[in-house]
Amino acid sequence: MGKHSRDKGKRGERELAAVLTAAGFPARRGRQYCGDPSAPDVVADLPFFVEVKRTERLSVYEAIEQAEADSAGRPVLVAHRRNGKPWLAILPLQDFLRLLQ
Numbered sequence: 001m002g003k004h005s006r007d008k009g010k011r012g013e014r015e016l017a018a019v020l021t022a023a024g025f026p027a028r029r030g031r032q033y034c035g036d037p038s039a040p041d042v043v044a045d046l047p048f049f050v051e052v053k054r055t056e057r058l059s060v061y062e063a064i065e066q067a068e069a070d071s072a073g074r075p076v077l078v079a080h081r082r083n084g085k086p087w088l089a090i091l092p093l094q095d096f097l098r099l100l101q
Contacts, residue, residue: 012054013041016079019087020044040070047099048077048091056082060090 013029020027020042027044041052049071053063058080067076075098078090 049074053080
């Protein structure tokens with residue numbers, strides 16, 4: 001992965017952390033504090049392991065699988081945003097249904 005892609009990813013993590021914080025869920029970037037590759041991209045008081053994807057093309061299943069592999073069994077949420085588009089929250093249906101109950 002090139003520097004431009006890494007920088008875009010870092011900006012996306014900061015941006016999502018700011019959005020969550022503004023919504024009342026204090027958040028910060030995760031990996032830069034602990035250096036653990038299995039740490040979430042964004043740490044927040046949410047019941048999810050948060051994976052951030054700031055890219056124009058997203059393979060949804062690959063993103064979910066990556067998050068699940070890193071999550072140590074926690075429910076996962078993939079936050080995705082393309083240029084000029086709003087953030088999307090992507091999660092497995094069973095986790096969504098659990099939230100609704």
